[in-house]
Amino acid sequence: MKITAVDTCVLTIPTRHQMALQFPHHKFVVAEVSTDAGVRGMGYSQVFNGGGAEAVHAYLETRLKPALLGEDPTYVERLWEKMFRVDMGIKKQGVAAYALSAADIALWDLVAKAAKLPLHKLWGAHTDVVPCYGSGGWGKYTEKDLIAEAERYAAQGVKYYKMKIHDPDLKGNRKRVEAVHRALGGKMRMMVDVNQRLDVLTTLRQAALLEEFDLVWYEEPVLADDFSALQQVAEKIKIPIATGENNFTRWEFRDLIERRGATFLMPDVCRANGYSETMRIGRLAAAHQLQVSPHVAHEISLPVVGALANGFLVEYMDWHPDDLFEETPQCRDGAFRIGDRPGHGIAITREALRRYRTT
DSSP: OOEEEEEEEEEEEEOOTTHHHHOSEEEEEEEEEEETTSOEEEEEEEEGGGTTHHHHHHHIIIIIHHHHTTSOTTOHHHHHHHHHTSOTTSOSSHHHHHHHHHHHHHHHHHHHHHTTSBHHHHTOOSOSEEEEEEEOOOTTOOHHHHHHHHHHHHHTTOOEEEEEOOOSOHHHHHHHHHHHHHHHTTSSEEEEEOTTOOOHHHHHHHHHHHGGGOOSOEEOOSOTTOHHHHHHHHHHOSSOEEEOTTOOSHHHHHHHHHTTOOSEEOOOTTTTTHHHHHHHHHHHHHTTTOEEOOOSOHHHHHHHHHHOTTBOOEEEOOOSOTTSBSOOOOEETTEEEOOSOSBTSOOBOHHHHHHSBOO
16 A cells, blocks of 8 residues: 555634634644555644644645655554654754644554554554543633533533633632632532743742642643743642643653653644654653643544543533534543544545635
């Protein structure tokens, strides 16, 4: 079996619900790999808010696509190494990592389809029922918006809710967390997300104001690149830290783990150089008794958590229009059940490819 074509494009997809107050759209950089055997695989990188998607597409189209044409797609490890090393002067972070991720996700989808297996079973499944947390709580929400969103997730049986804490007023953030916590009345446990907005001293003060709420985690308390700062925070606060959505390789995660900078690791399959590297990160985390909860894109993160014994939760964010995917797993009783469809199980509709295509 040989790769005969790699078709790529950019989709600009409108968001819905209150997310549109913060982010009017996201962009997908899509790769579809075709073979002479008629088997195809599809991958995409979700570029949050769309920034840089065209640059990701250019790197995928001009540098990675030529590296794949004519190759045997079943040699995924070899092709990952080839793509990773195609330009050694460019670190596989940001633009290059997004591009490699889309191609790698497509290759794994193709290989699992050729094997006629769901991807999590190809990797050696641990479970086909993956719990989730409801994610949102954007900074422009009112307290009423926050509570309504959390209660919508609770109505689906979801046991966890994550909200942003972006107010420069630390006591204002506490007030919002307290309002949601009180409204939920013990139905859900909560997480908070700083999104790298604070320095060490400020995040220590913020965390101290939130300790009483028994939070599952405190996410991205400082800049994701600053492992020293993460280590300082982890040593001093009483809330477990989650981070990793803005880290890109197993070596970054190794350094983060060695500094004991987090309890929950959050690689993003669309950023962390694809499924291949995300699974390596997950197994590295297992060796250190750490749990993995992939960042966003729950629909294609499900195979990761389904394959790993230390998989924890997927991030459930119901943001996209109904015509984007042919079908998606449904949240029931706070979890997603992975079906028996070969591959990662997700297909973008032909209508969406036509309607949302911008490049």
